Amino acid sequence: MNVVHKAGVQGSANPLKALESFGQSPWLDFIQRSYTDNGSLKKLVDEDGLKGVTSNPAIFQKAMGQGTDYDPQYKDILAHRIVDAGTLYETMAIDDIKAAAKVLYPVYEATKGLDGYVSLEVSPYLARDTHGTVDEARRLWKAVDARNLMIKIPGTDEGAPAVRTVIADGLNINVTLLFSLDAYKDVLEAYIAGLEDRHAKGLPVSGIASVASFFVSRIDGKIDKKIDQRVAAGDKDADSLKALRGKVAIANAKLAYLHWQEVTKSERWQKLAALGAQTQRLLWASTGTKDKAYSDVLYVEELIGPDTVNTIPPATFDAFRDHGKVRASLTEDVEGARHVLAEAKRLGLDLAGVTVTLVDEGVASFADAFDDLLGSVARKQNVLLGDRLTETTLDLPADIDAAVKASLESWRQDGTVRRIWARDAKVWTGKDEAKWLKWLGIVDDRLADLPALEAFQAEVKQKGFKDILLLGMGGSSLGPEVLAETFGKHEGFPHLYVLDSTDPQQIRAFEKKIDLAKTLFIVSSKSGGTLEPNILKAYFFEAAKKVLGDKVGGHFVAVTDPGSHMEEVAKKDGFWKIFYGEKEIGGRYSVLSNFGIVPAAASGVPLKPFLDSALYGARASAASVPPALNPGVQLGTVLGVAGTQFGRDKVTIVASPGIHDLGAWLEQLIAESTGKIGKGLVPIDQETLGAPALYGKDRVFAYLRLAAKPDAEQDEAIKALVAAGEPVVTITLHHPLQIAQEFFHWEFATAVAGSILGIDPFDQPDVEASKIETKKLTTAYNETGTLPAETPFATDGAFAFFADPANAAALKGGSTAEILKAHFGRVKAGDYVGLLAYVERDAATIAWIQATRLAIRDALKVATAAEFGPRFLHSTGQAYKGGPNSGVFLQITADDVADLPVPGEKYTFGVVKAAQARGDFDVLAERGRRALRVHVSGDLASGLRALGQAIDAAL
Ligand SMILES: O=P(O)(O)OC[C@H]1O[C@](O)(CO)[C@@H](O)[C@@H]1O
């Protein structure tokens, strides 16, 4: 915007300059970098007698939201810092304010602190938050650090007490959004009381400035509209109403001035004045003429009076310079003003109601403008950061798209993302969710600890370990597994293996893979009480001791929450190191805490780039980024809306081969977080894509695409799904390290989806139920030396079938073919089938379970899950038991070829695994799930082959 259009009338003939002789200071209601930089602002000061500048969110939106003025600074900041859109905006806004303050400083000095101010408004989101406003005012005051700064605070009921507090602090304050006389009175009172507070504390009251921004044109805008509507409707008072057009706002302002005059004469004020206090001047704001029927300088010409300010928008400034007429208008015809207001009242124009509405609308419109502005900043930032950021693309059918947009808009209007960051449990169920949100800040926290983590990384390297064996379950193992699978082995660092099973064969297989003497064991458990990591630690500690003797502790590291049983064990056994987690982060949200970062460090993942990428994720999900541009919110909204409003609750995860394991981590995050109280999203991972006809109407597809190495078949299949109208979210990662970014986005998305589902995404009530059942069984074993007897309801060759009475009755018995047919016959559209195999998870069993699930998917056109126990118990198991009752489960158990002892216990790993399967089955049954267990005797490979054939035949 070009502020200085015309040469105008110079010298004393310049009406702008003439205002001074009437005691009024013209300020400019606009700020923009270019005119501060190019000398235009200074010219206004020099030639027009400009004495101050005001800004507001809408003004910054105009200045920053378009054009390229700010590009160099954007680039400069983004080259050096990873920031959110809010910080980016604020850095630039503060620079603008500082620059303008510098230009105006000579005015400040010349007028001895009366004028020369530049105003910066607190965030409009805080208009109803007294404490937030006080904090923000203090923060901005410090950040700008200029004596001639005014912090702008809305004069709402909540803003007024904040004004008192910060005036007492000694800040200069511009109170904005004043429409009613009553609100103005409160604000003047707050100013005086603030000065008195200061005085009472023995602090000087001089040198503090304040203005009360009384809005003018917006009042006429509203009242005139009412008048026009009534006149058009043929109101009997049409003539009287018309006579008030364009009069009410000025009359209102005149009475505000009258109040100021009275207060200024009061003894109370005179006392402060005698101490050097400056009066709080009335500042006429909103003085641009919006109705073309009026003079374009109406709200300047009619409000000229001593000790006042008029902050004038650029076009009005130019117009007034050109043809403004000056006279002492403000004190003219006060009786006339009273009459106008009395008439307005008599005619039912409801000025009081209008001013209330205007405050609400003013707050909302500044918030909207700020959202717009932050949206523009975020968009610009995305463009400039390019492939440093992952990208989210939505391909949604029109109905889902509309519902997602509506939800995003309501999140924007309600400021829900800000409420998440403010740790407001009411975003979810209002229980203890606030206690589980430390993951929001964990990336900054880990970056702060980077030197120590890097030192550990160097030590691991230097010690020359060949392997790392991480022992943990769920959140403590799945993140590390993604790291191991995604990054492979790093040169000079040990190979990271992750063991999360009680299957004796699998434990032996891992034992064979590693060199016990050269392995670093990471025992990972947040609670420290989880059965599996404890018994795995016992097993490997004993095994390693055999080769390492007393030095064994030096090969063990614990990652656990402070005060846990595992910490005790680690201390007792002389572990090399103990790394602590955060108690206020649940397991599935812990990957960016030490639970992921310690194994990352030990295995040689470059920590700074990894954490930086995570930080981009956190910043993109920040409170300041409007929901529609916030990748975590966008994703969570799609998942939540599709699940709750469209029955699309199967989140089908597709990932490029290079990042294929992400789904294992996502499964836990999504299922354990959302699957409860009969609601939830069911993640479907590793289910090879098929033709659109193979899917029901219950899916959302999330495609994590590694741009550097995409899979052509996946691309094609996704394209076909989009063409067929299936909802698809494509997330493009430019580099595998960007899984860190996605870790954060998906955590945020899950929290958002949880809010939409109306559940607590941070508890896992049904997992506990299985653990209790398992514990009963292992305790029984320890007492009796055997697991309680169980009887199959049918046997057929190598297969024995088990179920609770209800399921057994439904399946009736008979041959394998009959039982399986009956079981899969219970599957309806919209259901999913879960294969839950308690066998060694190796290439052969994975191939089997995949082939079997695809056969089921293709035959029944339902979603399928292929899971290994007990690993899934700490992951999807929560949703299978606690989520929607749409799962049909086939649990598969088998004879163990060989068992392994658990040191210190009577039970063995084989017994634990069997108890886990039975315990989980009991809970599935108790929750009324359709479940069947088949136990395979004899050789596993041939048993599974036969079972696969039987399933094929039954479908
Ligand atoms: O890290 P921990 O406390 O051993 O827990 C492992 C996993 O078990 C669960 O608590 C479920 O049993 C998960 O939420 C968690 O990630």
Ligand SMILES: O=C[C@H](O)[C@H](O)COP(=O)(O)O
């Ligand atoms: O302080 C200035 C106000 O924010 C501004 O004058 C509002 O003007 P408007 O009503 O034209 O938006």
